[in-house]
Amino acid sequence: MPPSDPHPKGLDLVAGILACLLPGAGQFYRGEPYRGVMAAVGVLGLFLGGMLVGGIDVIDSREDKIWFVGQAFVGPVAFGINYVHQTRFKALDPDTRLPRSGHPDEMRVSRDLDADGKTEPVWAPATDGKGPPNVKSVAKMNEIGTLAATLAGMLNFIIILDALLPTSRSKRGRPHPSTHRSGGPLGALLEKEARK
Amino acid sequence: MTTLAYTPFIDPIALHEWWFLLVIPIAFFIACGYKAVRVPNMRKYWPQVISFTIQIVGGIALLGLAAYLIIGYAIPELAPMPGT
Numbered sequence: 400m401p402p403s404d405p406h407p408k409g410l411d412l413v414a415g416i417l418a419c420l421l422p423g424a425g426q427f428y429r430g431e432p433y434r435g436v437m438a439a440v441g442v443l444g445l446f447l448g449g450m451l452v453g454g455i456d457v458i459d460s461r462e463d464k465i466w467f468v469g470q471a472f473v474g475p476v477a478f479g480i481n482y483v484h485q486t487r488f489k490a491l492d493p494d495t496r497l498p499r500s501g502h503p504d505e506m507r508v509s510r511d512l513d514a515d516g517k518t519e520p521v522w523a524p525a526t527d528g529k530g531p532p533n534v535k536s537v538a539k540m541n542e543i544g545t546l547a548a549t550l551a552g553m554l555n556f557i558i559i560l561d562a563l564l565p566t567s568r569s570k571r572g573r574p575h576p577s578t579h580r581s582g583g584p585l586g587a588l589l590e591k592e593a594r595k
Numbered sequence: 596m597t598t599l600a601y602t603p604f605i606d607p608i609a610l611h612e613w614w615f616l617l618v619i620p621i622a623f624f625i626a627c628g629y630k631a632v633r634v635p636n637m638r639k640y641w642p643q644v645i646s647f648t649i650q651i652v653g654g655i656a657l658l659g660l661a662a663y664l665i666i667g668y669a670i671p672e673l674a675p676m677p678g679t
Binding site: 422423426433434435437438440441442444445447448450451452453454455456488532533534536537538539540541543544546547550551554555557558561 | 602603604605606607608609610611614617620621623624625626627628629630631632637640
């Protein structure tokens with residue numbers, strides 16, 4: 400199917416896959432670049448806006464697992480940021496040996512906990528001028544940031560479906576006749592509009 | 596690594612007193628993404644985005660007002676606390 404055809408029939412798998420990789424890329428591929436750009440602005444604006452409000456702490460597949468299910472629909476961007484959060488900002492608790500965010504009086508150090516020659520990041524008491532790499536967000540800033548990033552994923556799910564499935568849109572804003580031949584009062588209204 | 600300064604996207608922003616204003620950018624970006632795939636004619640995109648943003652913010656404000664009236668007035672009338 401050529402990318403310039405805005406009316407694909409059936410599933411448009413390429414557009415769907417592209418939409419999964421980057422918000423709006425599916426619409427861009429289907430010959431609707433302005434739609435693609437604005438869809439990306441909406442999704443990435445919400446996602447990055449959530450991070451701006453709540454910090455990197457709002458993208459956390461370990462501590463906010465259910466929220467991350469929604470955020471994952473943003474695509475590789477969400478997985479990449481979560482990976483950076485888990486590997487560069489968290490460290491092991493010295494007692495439980497479980498990864499967690501740092502407290503304000505801790506700093507991240509590398510230690511060989513098992514004496515096997517392999518160092519791992521561990522939280523230790525902070526020395527002068529040092530601290531954890533990020534401030535853990537709490538209360539409303541965490542809630543609103545997490546909500547915004549999750550809404551971004553849910554919004555991108557709609558955008559992925561729009562790229563994957565054929566639509567009745569045309570470039571001139573009229574419904575595509577092949578998808579509105581019948582359908583009761585709504586179909587009649589759409590056909591009337593299309594004939595104008 | 597030190598944490599002396601605020602780092603955007605890494606640390607949370609200090610808007611604890613004004614958190615309710617964040618509904619406006621959230622509603623705007625939802626409208627941007629949703630209307631990008633919903634409007635048949637992109638020439639009507641921005642009016643639709645602005646209209647949808649106002650509808651979301653207005654709807655949430657009305658829900659907040661309704662919750663305030665129920666909790667602040669209706670429930671104390673229906674079930675007054677002992678001694679009040």
